[in-house]
Amino acid sequence: xxxxxxxxxxxxxxxCVLIAxxxxxxxxxxxxxxxxxxxxxxxxxxxxLSYGQAGILTLSxxxxxxxxxxxxxxxxxxxxxxxxxxxxxxLLLPALIAFPVARxxxxxxxxxxxxxxxxxxxxxxIAIRSADDFTGGYMGIAGVPSIGFVKAPAxxxxxxxxxxxxxxxxxxNLCHSAYGRALNVLxxxxxxxxxxxxxxxxxxSAAFAISSSIAGVSGWLYAHYISFVSPxxxxxxxxxxxxxxxxxxxxxxxxxxILGTLLLDGLTRxxxxxxxQGVYYGIALIVILLVARRGxxxxxxxxxxxxxxxxxxxxxxxxxxxxxxxxx
Amino acid sequence: MxxxxxxxxxxxxxxxxxxxxxxxxxLLxxxxxxxxxxVGAYALIAAAxxxxxxxxxxxxxxxxxxxxxxxxxxxxxxxxxxxxCEDGIVFALASFGLSAVIESFVLWYWGARSFIVSYVAASWxxxxxxxxxxxxxxxxxxxxxxxxxxxxxRHSSLGRMMRASAVNAVGATxxxxxxxxxxxxxxxxxxxxxxxxxxxxxxxxxxDFTAPLGLTLSGFGAAIVFGVGSPLRCLFGGIAxxxxxxxxxxxxxxxxxxMTPFLFILLVLSMRPADTEALAGGRP
Amino acid sequence: MTLTATSLSAxxxxxxxxxxxxxxxxxxxxLIVLGANGAGKSSLLxxxxxxxxxxxxxxxxxxxxxxxxxxxxxxxxxxxVPEGRGNLFAxxxxxxxxxxxxxxxxxxxxxxxLSEVLALFPxxxxxxxxxxxxxxxxxxxxxxxxxxxGRRPKALLLDEPSQGLAPVVxxxxxxxxxxxxxxxxxxxxAEQNVRFAAALGDRFVLLRGGEIIHEGAPAELADRRGTxxxxxxxx
Numbered sequence: 001x002x003x004x005x006x007x008x009x010x011x012x013x014x015x016c017v018l019i020a021x022x023x024x025x026x027x028x029x030x031x032x033x034x035x036x037x038x039x040x041x042x043x044x045x046x047x048x049l050s051y052g053q054a055g056i057l058t059l060s061x062x063x064x065x066x067x068x069x070x071x072x073x074x075x076x077x078x079x080x081x082x083x084x085x086x087x088x089x090x091l092l093l094p095a096l097i098a099f100p101v102a103r104x105x106x107x108x109x110x111x112x113x114x115x116x117x118x119x120x121x122x123x124x125x126i127a128i129r130s131a132d133d134f135t136g137g138y139m140g141i142a143g144v145p146s147i148g149f150v151k152a153p154a155x156x157x158x159x160x161x162x163x164x165x166x167x168x169x170x171x172x173n174l175c176h177s178a179y180g181r182a183l184n185v186l187x188x189x190x191x192x193x194x195x196x197x198x199x200x201x202x203x204x205s206a207a208f209a210i211s212s213s214i215a216g217v218s219g220w221l222y223a224h225y226i227s228f229v230s231p232x233x234x235x236x237x238x239x240x241x242x243x244x245x246x247x248x249x250x251x252x253x254x255x256x257x258i259l260g261t262l263l264l265d266g267l268t269r270x271x272x273x274x275x276x277q278g279v280y281y282g283i284a285l286i287v288i289l290l291v292a293r294r295g296x297x298x299x300x301x302x303x304x305x306x307x308x309x310x311x312x313x314x315x316x317x318x319x320x321x322x323x324x325x326x327x328x
Numbered sequence: 329m330x331x332x333x334x335x336x337x338x339x340x341x342x343x344x345x346x347x348x349x350x351x352x353x354x355l356l357x358x359x360x361x362x363x364x365x366x367v368g369a370y371a372l373i374a375a376a377x378x379x380x381x382x383x384x385x386x387x388x389x390x391x392x393x394x395x396x397x398x399x400x401x402x403x404x405x406x407x408x409x410x411x412x413c414e415d416g417i418v419f420a421l422a423s424f425g426l427s428a429v430i431e432s433f434v435l436w437y438w439g440a441r442s443f444i445v446s447y448v449a450a451s452w453x454x455x456x457x458x459x460x461x462x463x464x465x466x467x468x469x470x471x472x473x474x475x476x477x478x479x480x481x482r483h484s485s486l487g488r489m490m491r492a493s494a495v496n497a498v499g500a501t502x503x504x505x506x507x508x509x510x511x512x513x514x515x516x517x518x519x520x521x522x523x524x525x526x527x528x529x530x531x532x533x534x535x536d537f538t539a540p541l542g543l544t545l546s547g548f549g550a551a552i553v554f555g556v557g558s559p560l561r562c563l564f565g566g567i568a569x570x571x572x573x574x575x576x577x578x579x580x581x582x583x584x585x586x587m588t589p590f591l592f593i594l595l596v597l598s599m600r601p602a603d604t605e606a607l608a609g610g611r612p
Numbered sequence: 613m614t615l616t617a618t619s620l621s622a623x624x625x626x627x628x629x630x631x632x633x634x635x636x637x638x639x640x641x642x643l644i645v646l647g648a649n650g651a652g653k654s655s656l657l658x659x660x661x662x663x664x665x666x667x668x669x670x671x672x673x674x675x676x677x678x679x680x681x682x683x684x685x686x687x688x689x690x691x692x693v694p695e696g697r698g699n700l701f702a703x704x705x706x707x708x709x710x711x712x713x714x715x716x717x718x719x720x721x722x723x724x725x726l727s728e729v730l731a732l733f734p735x736x737x738x739x740x741x742x743x744x745x746x747x748x749x750x751x752x753x754x755x756x757x758x759x760x761x762g763r764r765p766k767a768l769l770l771d772e773p774s775q776g777l778a779p780v781v782x783x784x785x786x787x788x789x790x791x792x793x794x795x796x797x798x799x800x801x802a803e804q805n806v807r808f809a810a811a812l813g814d815r816f817v818l819l820r821g822g823e824i825i826h827e828g829a830p831a832e833l834a835d836r837r838g839t840x841x842x843x844x845x846x847x
Contacts, residue, residue: 293413
């Protein structure tokens with residue numbers, strides 16, 4: 001029972017995917033949307049881990065994703081590696097960059113850290129764009145092969161969403177581990193965490209590195225699915241979009257970023273003009289910050305807490321802690 | 329040698345724009361402990377409106393558009409504050425939202441074109457080094473603005489109140505200082521200066537809808553190089569960054585030149601000089 | 613009565629910390645609010661000054677202020693010196709701190725008040741160009757008082773002025789606060805230092821658990837086995 005209860009998010013997600021994907025994959029356009037949504041959901045999840053759990057407001061996730069994508073493209077197209085052999089590279093390369101950078105900036109104020117991630121993201125993007133011989137410069141790399149056994153778009157949609165479920169499963173395990181609990185303490189009380197023998201910068205940096213790996217996987221999937229990468233594929237604006245998705249859904253909740261992705265990106269596909277995407281994202285973010293700072297999941301949780309408190313207050317006193325917990 | 333001098337001078341001229349963006353950023357950080365990521369977008373909307381209408385009227389309309397956008401940001405800021413938010417990162421996030429809205433609006437209304445208007449194409453020659461008059465004009469404007477700001481912050485009652493609310497908001501309220509009004513005013517001033525920077529970019533190198541993020545970051549880099557908190561340092565910071573960029577592009581590569589603002593930011597933040605402590609501190 | 617509070621409660625969110633407090637201070641009177649840590653002294657003063665949410669009535673010289681913002685209350689002459697000299701701006705110089713306090717006054721009046729304040733606290737005249745944060749604890753408390761006086765308060769609220777001061781400095785401070793009697797304002801001092809309170813107050817109220825549980829005259833505080841000590845819970 002406890003195993004199931006501790007993996008509630010994974011189960012909910014897995015059930016939703018199992019119900020929705022068979023229906024969605026009957027339509028070619030929907031299948032494509034589902035695959036892309038899954039890739040963005042992974043990116044938003046990586047923001048959730050970094051911002052929601054470790055408190056690093058990250059603006060470099062798209063850059064880490066493009067590292068993953070270029071790793072896939074270069075390994076398979078340039079060096080002729082067999083598919084799947086490039087996955088470890090896509091996982092490790094972003095982490096190898098993210099970790100030392102985080103070690104450098106994780107002691108800074110949240111605002112300064114956010115700016116540093118933006119800076120490192122931009123540096124990666126410029127490096128990719130200007131290493132012509134290696135990355136194809138502005139032209140990018142075309143003809144990335146598919147991942148062996150997966151060829152049809154529908155199979156990609158399944159593979160991508162299976163990846164999302166796996167990441168959520170690992171993420172949930174992480175949250176319940178000693179490491180995850182330490183991260184949680186850290187978010188509320190740095191001094192307490194340090195007094196408990198936790199090394200805050202180390203912990204935060206590790207979380208940032210893992211989050212960059214998740215972004216790397218999303219880039220890896222992107223490259224193999226679209227079969228083409230260029231500097232424009234995963235640019236800085238996507239970093240911001242991923243952040244907005246995570247915040248709108250609720251960055252500190254495991255499924256928040258996925259909900260945010262579905263809402264923001266899913267609904268964008270219904271917009272009259274694609275150029276207006278930013279208007280829609282931006283307004284959604286501002287409204288969410290004003291109405292429910294902890295995102296849609298936070299709103300739901302706040303509502304539930306209030307119901308519980310109402311019941312309690314009928315029977316007796318309300319504690320200050322509960323009032324604190326019920327604040328939006 | 330002549331090349332070196334030329335790079336330095338050209339870089340200094342280019343850095344003037346960064347100083348204009350940096351000054352309001354450091355003021356906002358000083359008074360509200362947050363960053364307005366939308367300053368680049370204010371510059372963009374000012375340039376777009378000015379280019380469309382043209383002439384002096386266009387410049388005025390551009391500045392008005394930038395200030396209107398900044399006014400929206402200041403309202404969002406006050407709204408968040410009234411709802412009990414004191415977290416600088418949330419205000420910064422909201423400004424990202426506004427920046428996305430403005431960029432996307434420009435893209436939708438004007439398309440992906442770039443805006444450029446050239447009034448002064450002439451240049452002066454100084455011992456074999458060509459300096460374009462527009463660039464010198466930009467530097468002059470930036471220097472004037474920065475000196476005015478410096479005098480206001482250091483030697484006026486308004487500046488005293490701003491510095492007071494920055495260090496002790498409760499104390500400032502008790503001293504009947506309109507803290508929120510001051511902070512809104514700084515957001516608006518940011519709109520005005522960013523709008524001005526947008527116009528100068530429009531008249532020099534040109535601007536398109538992808539520029540805001542880079543402009544914001546360059547401004548931020550210039551604001552922190554010599555420590556936040558003083559407009560004069562922003563001018564030197566802007567010039568230093570412009571020069572570094574020009575030297576990198578002249579002697580190393582275009583890519584390194586483009587990376588310069590970001591390397592500046594990483595370097596400065598990781599070295600934590602005493603004056604960036606306020607920004608850098610916060611985690612034990 | 614200069615300052616009256618009727619049935620005043622202070623809140624943090626839905627948590628009430630002071631309950632139905634009635635008190636009044638007349639012009640020239642010094643009232644001490646005594647209480648141990650956590651008794652609700654700072655919350656009471658904060659509620660009066662408008663920086664802590666409150667319900668109930670507050671009037672200053674007959675003017676109702678309970679609905680007014682902290683800024684308006686400060687502007688009307690209800691002036692708080694928060695705990696730890698929280699009305700000072702540490703990086704600003706002594707002169708700048710005073711200039712902020714006096715900025716709303718016309719030039720002649722400003723000079724008049726400034727010389728008045730410097731006569732009360734001569735040490736501040738010597739420290740003019742130093743940042744407030746560089747002064748000693750006692751000097752900072754003097755500056756905090758001077759800044760508050762610059763607003764020409766009708767009622768002055770002092771939150772633990774004795775905090776962190778050495779006994780010698782404390783005596784100077786008592787003398788300085790006693791010199792203010794000539795200004796004829798109502799003074800409300802929150803304290804837990806009984807010696808300090810006894811030396812200053814005309815009257816005291818005792819706060820515990822956010823309620824006034826005892827009132828009395830300073831003479832009572834001389835008896836260490838008296839009611840006041842017993843109720844305060846200090847032995």
